[in-house]
Amino acid sequence: MASRRLALADVATEPRTLPSRYLTPDDLVEMFELPSVETVYQWRRKRTGPRGFRVGRHLRFDPADVRAWVDSRREGAAA
Template identity: 40%
Template sequence: MTSTTGRSSASDLMTLAETAAYLRTPVATLRYWRHLGEGPAGFRLGRRVMFKRADVDAWLDARRRTETH
């Protein structure tokens, strides 16, 4: 959920493991996609890779549209 300032709340952020579980894919696959620049947009927060749920959902929607055409 976003606040009125447009910023994401902490509950909208997912770790690498949480994102992999959400996508039902191994963590190693998600790391490989990031290496290739093909996966959902993520960012580093200290030493951790984090993903915004909205970015993951947008990536999924784009993949779904690409696959249906």
């Protein structure tokens, strides 16, 4: 079975290389090396993280939205 480990590079810089599936909160924890999945849910409550959506009771993130969020964070960072 292939590893599900993700890296920020997997989110891609070009749309054609985006993963073929939506990302889970656990994927974001792994990608950004966050302390816990609760951080992702706090971002959602505070509206500070990438845009997510619900599929039933499950939270999912479009890789393109995650990339856009990362890019917006970079623009605000000091060079």
